[in-house]
C-alpha cells in the first residue's frame with residue numbers, strides 16, 4: 001500500500017495521464033542506496049510541495065529488490081515488484097548490487113529487460129562550480145541514448161567446463177570448422193553471444209532522433225565499433241542511418257554515410273553522423289563540443305556514461321532513466337552503483353538519484369517541481385556546501401553529509 005492514497009499513471013494514445021496523486025513505486029537499493037534514497041525522496045517531496053502548494057503529491061509505494069527483498073521474501077526480484085512497475089508505469093530506484101563472476105545476474109539489467117525499457121537515457125550536463133578534471137567542462141553537454149535490451153547484456157553466456165558450453169563448442173566446431181579454428185584456446189574458453197538487431201537498433205535511434213528534434217539539438221552521433229564487429233556494431237551503424245532516412249527523410253551529405261534532415265519543429269538542419277567508439281572516447285576529452293545526442297549500443301553506453309560523468313564532475317551527479325516510449329513504462333535511476341564502502345555513513349552525494357527524480361518529474365510533466373530541484377542544486381553548489389566528492393576538490397568548501405546536502409538543496413529552492 002502507498003503511504004498516501006493515490007491513483008495509477010496511465011498511457012493513452014501515446015500520452016501519459018498523470019493524476020494529482022500518482023502512485024510511484026520505488027526501490028530503495030543496496031549499499032548506499034537507503035541513504036541516498038531517503039534524502040532524494042525528501043528533496044522530491046519538498047519540490048512538489050513548493051511548486052504546487054499541496055494540490056499535487058506523490059503517493060510513494062515501496063517495492064522490494066536486491067538484498068532487502070531476499071532477506072524479507074527469499075527472492076531477489078519478487079513478482080510483486082515487477083507487477084507494481086507494470087501497473088503504475090513510472091517508478092524510481094536506487095542502485096542494486098551485482099556480484100562479479102558467479103552469483104545472480106544483474107537485477108538492474110533484469111528490470112530493464114523484463115519491462116522492455118529499451119532506452120537508457122543519460123543526460124550529461126555541467127553545473128557551474130562543480131570541480132572537474134577537464135579545462136572547459138561546460139563544453140560537455142550531451143545526452144546518451146544507450147540501447148538497453150540487446151548486446152552482451154542479454155546475458156547469453158556459457159561458462160567454460162559446463163555441459164551447455166561443451167554442447168555449443170561441439171556445435172560450432174562441426175558447423176563452422178574454419179571459423180572455430182580461430183579460437184585460440186578452445187579447451188578453456190568461455191563463450192558469450194552478442195545479439196544486435198535491426199528492430200532493436202531502429203527503435204533506439206528513432207527515440208534519439210526524436211529527442212534531437214524535440215530539444216532543438218544539432219546532431220545525433222551513432223557510436224559503434226563496427227570496424228571490428230561488422231555485423232553487430234556495424235549493423236547498428238547501418239540500421240541507424242537507415243532509420244534516419246526512412247523515418248525522418250534524411251539524405252546523405254557529400255556522398256554519405258553522414259546524412260541530415262530539416263527539423264520539422266525548428267526548420268534547422270539536424271546531422272546524423274557516426275564515430276568509432278575508441279575515437280569518440282578520446283574526443284569527449286579533446287572535442288566535446290562536437291557531440292550532442294549520442295545513440296549507442298548497450299556496452300559502449302555503459303562505458304561512455306561513466307567517462308562523460310567524470311568530465312562534468314563525477315558520478316555523484318549523473319542521473320538517468322530507463323524508458324519504453326511506446327508503453328510509457330519508465331524506471332529512473334542513477335548511473336552509479338551501490339558504492340558499498342560508504343554504506344550507512346550518510347556520506348555520498350545523493351545528486352544522481354535526486355536528479356533522476358528530477359528527470360522523472362519532467363517526464364510526468366511536473367516541470368515546475370523539476371525546475372526547483374535544478375535551482376536548489378545550483379544554489380547548494382554555488383554556496384560551496386557539498387558532499388565529500390566535491391568538497392575534496394573544491395577550495396573553501398563546507399563538507400556536508402548526504403542528508404545535509406539534501407537540506408541545502410531544499411533551502412536553495414527559495
Ligand SMILES: NC(=O)C1=CN([C@@H]2O[C@H](COP(=O)(O)OP(=O)(O)OC[C@H]3O[C@@H](n4cnc5c(N)ncnc54)[C@H](OP(=O)(O)O)[C@@H]3O)[C@@H](O)[C@H]2O)C=CC1
Pocket residue numbers: 036094095096097098099108315316333334335336337338339340348349350351352389
Ligand atoms: N544501476 C545500478 O544499480 C548499478 C549498479 N552497480 C553495482 O554497484 C556495485 C558497486 O559498483 P562499483 O564498481 O564499486 O561502482 P560504484 O558506482 O558503486 O562506485 C565507484 C566509485 O564511484 C564513486 N561514487 C559512486 N556513487 C557515488 C555517489 N553517490 N557520490 C559520490 N561518489 C560516488 C565512489 O568513488 P570514490 O571511491 O572516489 O569516493 C565509488 O567508490 C556493483 O555490484 C555493481 O554491479 C554499478 C553500476 C550501476
Ligand SMILES: O=C(O)CCC(=O)C(=O)O
Pocket residue numbers: 096097098106107108109302305335337
Ligand atoms: O547492473 C549492474 O550491476 C551494473 C549496471 C551498470 O553499470 C549501468 O547500468 O550503468
Ligand SMILES: [Mg+2]
Pocket residue numbers: 302303305306335
Ligand atoms: Mg555502468
